[in-house]
Amino acid sequence: MASQTGVIGISGPSSSGKTTLARLLQRIFSKADESLFTFIVHEDDFYFPDDRIPYTTTASGKTVQDWDTIDAIDVKFLSSALSYIRDHGQLPPRLKSIQDLNEKSDSGVDEGTILQLQQEVGGRLRSLFQQQQQPGSGNQGARAPAKRTIAFLEGFLLYSPPESEDKDHVLRSVHKNIDVHLFLPAPYDMVKSRREGRSGYVTSGPAPEPTSLPQRSSVSDEVDLEGEDDRPPQNFWTDPPGYVDDIVWPRYVQDHAWLILPEGESQKSNTLSADSQELVNKVGQGVNLRTNAGVIVAPGEGTKPMVDILKWAVEEVLKYLERNILEVHE
Numbered sequence: 001m002a003s004q005t006g007v008i009g010i011s012g013p014s015s016s017g018k019t020t021l022a023r024l025l026q027r028i029f030s031k032a033d034e035s036l037f038t039f040i041v042h043e044d045d046f047y048f049p050d051d052r053i054p055y056t057t058t059a060s061g062k063t064v065q066d067w068d069t070i071d072a073i074d075v076k077f078l079s080s081a082l083s084y085i086r087d088h089g090q091l092p093p094r095l096k097s098i099q100d101l102n103e104k105s106d107s108g109v110d111e112g113t114i115l116q117l118q119q120e121v122g123g124r125l126r127s128l129f130q131q132q133q134q135p136g137s138g139n140q141g142a143r144a145p146a147k148r149t150i151a152f153l154e155g156f157l158l159y160s161p162p163e164s165e166d167k168d169h170v171l172r173s174v175h176k177n178i179d180v181h182l183f184l185p186a187p188y189d190m191v192k193s194r195r196e197g198r199s200g201y202v203t204s205g206p207a208p209e210p211t212s213l214p215q216r217s218s219v220s221d222e223v224d225l226e227g228e229d230d231r232p233p234q235n236f237w238t239d240p241p242g243y244v245d246d247i248v249w250p251r252y253v254q255d256h257a258w259l260i261l262p263e264g265e266s267q268k269s270n271t272l273s274a275d276s277q278e279l280v281n282k283v284g285q286g287v288n289l290r291t292n293a294g295v296i297v298a299p300g301e302g303t304k305p306m307v308d309i310l311k312w313a314v315e316e317v318l319k320y321l322e323r324n325i326l327e328v329h330e
Contacts, residue, residue: 004089005151006321008320009154009159009179010025010154010313011157011159011183012298013156013185015194016185016302017186017309018155020108022153022154024306025152025310025317029317032121033121033125037148038150039152040151040153041091042097043158045097046073046075047067050065053067054066054069060246065237066247067237068252070157075173078174108305110307113310121318128322129325148324153178156252157171158178159295160172160175166258180320181295182296182298184298185286185287185302187285189285191252195243195244196239249286258290259295260283260288260290261283262283263283264288265288288301
């Protein structure tokens with residue numbers, strides 16, 4: 001039997017529109033049909049507290065905290081939370097989002113378009129539910145459609161390469177808990193401009209001592225998902241000068257070397273292999289991506305307006321729902 005809860009992943013580099021798209025999708029699908037419950041999960045809510053974020057030394061010799069490494073994310077907590085969501089159809093009680101406290105930018109999609117998409121999605125879902133009730137669907141009778149849940153998970157590090165290429169990848173357990181793997185490419189120039197235009201990010205304390213350089217252990221603490229959120233008070237992180245070029249972009253390229261192709265190169269199955277700076281040089285703007293790695297890449301190489309990306313994503317979510325709603329139940 002198909003799961004009644006689906007997780008839609010939305011990943012991509014910093015400032016590629018992940019959070020904006022997640023909020024738009026949640027607005028559209030939450031109003032589409034009363035039998036569908038939706039919510040958003042932010043990967044940024046799974047950062048370790050500030051004093052457990054690793055430090056790194058940049059090529060220029062600066063020592064800074066590295067918020068863009070996987071070692072800054074409590075992967076075990078994230079994976080456990082996704083399993084809980086799939087089993088219960090809701091966020092674990094422990095998880096209280098601080099990411100909605102960050103500044104919100106204009107989505108670039110007008111209210112009329114959002115309303116139109118809500119109506120279109122609602123009509124298509126009602127048609128799917130009607131088909132589900134027809135003889136031969138495996139779910140006969142006049143019962144109301146089963147309640148379904150969609151969680152929109154957005155984050156900068158969510159996916160792993162094909163299992164045949166790296167079965168023990170650190171994000172394998174997260175990747176497996178995601179049903180639809182959407183990816184929003186964004187060119188380097190756009191990432192740099194948008195990221196440097198942000199005021200900063202809400203984080204959780206305690207803040208680190210400036211003189212100490214803590215390095216986090218790779219083993220996270222056990223998390224009681226049913227317990228109350230007891231994380232420390234909030235702080236605010238502002239990128240230091242040069243952070244995009246020193247940390248954000250090189251980390252993105254290195255962590256997605258299995259997905260990004262060298263600039264101008266055609267599709268292939270093997271992945272990039274080189275040191276960080278050589279990788280950055282090879283990928284250029286970083287928008288030439290594989291389409292055979294189990295990830296659904298948004299069209300336009302990061303140049304399409306959000307309204308076009310939204311319509312594309314709506315179709316991908318509907319395809320997923322269609323496959324699951326019409327699945328024959330044994």
